Amino acid sequence: MASEPKKIIIDTDPGIDDAMAIFLALRSPEVEVIGLTTIYGNVYTTLATRNALHLLEVAGRTDIPVAEGSHVTLTAIQQDPDFSKNIRQIVLLGGAFAVNGNVNPAAEANIFGDPDAADVVFTSGADVVAVGINVTHQVVLTAADREKLASSKGKFAQYLTKILDVYFSYHFEAYDTTGVYLHDPTALLAAVNPSLLTYIEGAVRVQTNGITRGLTILYNKQKRFGEVTEWSDKPSVKVAVTVDAPAVVKLLMDRLMDS
Template structure:
């Protein structure tokens, strides 16, 4: 028998966050990967609280051996501080963007990109191996009331914990989207890193609008047309953008790994 494939080492950049908590728990119960650290950033909450929440989740998981590094409290162009960064890492999986659909902060912008459009544009054009998982995909992945009921009947530690925090998330989705369920944004992006075959992708150039009414808009160029004049899209590196997802498989994996005792 051959040797088992090496576990993929990942760092989770997070602002927990309810579905961030689900993603972290799923990651810790994913044998394919090794979580070597968490980094924190502002978004759902301020950076200091994100750090506190991340440390708390690791305590719940009894994984306080995993280090947590606190990120910036303000907008920052991270990659500009270290131009070699794109060549130091394997891949960046981004939960962010709304490709050819409305955003969730406003009709133009998705929340993570809207939080720092300038930094997002730098990352998308950095030359790193990038996979963007936008809400055009994550809105297909829904945890239902029945799924929540199954979690509630599980004796697993993670299942019991998430049931305590999911109530407010379900209430928000009912109010904002008139739906009986919640979108699994972060867990979908996490599982894209674990098993890329769960999604399909297209490749092209992504730029981010950094000002005006469409600030935070992610625009995808499929690079199939050669334009006659110079523009700000030319000679930019291509990235992968998720276009479809095996939603039932993703939900099943999330459920199984949250209920793993």
């Protein structure tokens, strides 16, 4: 007998690749989307909420509730200390883990947006899986893939084709590449099918100020240091290190074209 779908809440700031991830989640029988929460990032919180509601309308899923997140940087965990015990798992898109960031050489955008909150999440004791741009930069949707989406009958594929132009132009300008990175869809699929990625475990801390503000560092716990430090006794989290990129792209394409 097939196992019950995993109930998930998507915290999002849509965003083009967020839109892809949300549509992908709605087309994934392994998960049941029980709500969207919004936060500032690509756009301000109010617009993120409007975009999230719009995407659910396009999908014909206005039954899914949307809760608007904070307009200020805030660590929600601090408001509810039992949060980390009550939630089964947090799969987050964030961090660069030994590659250059995407807002500056040190930091990835989501972590840079609120490094203090990120550090609280990583050290909260929750079951955290971090999918960073060290992994998502390996997962590329090509111009040929976009043509395939455009020529398919899928409702979601058709909608995304219309908004992908701006995403392709951004990547061409910023990275001189003719494909786009699938950040959010990869993180979503880590929740849907964890076996598409491999992970290492260790303590993660975030630099909260200075030139490297937003830097994520993983301590693999292989060496026991003599002195007590800010790393001592911190809980381990999982950090993605490899991804089966062709499988991720294929899954995304199949599910969006069949929508």
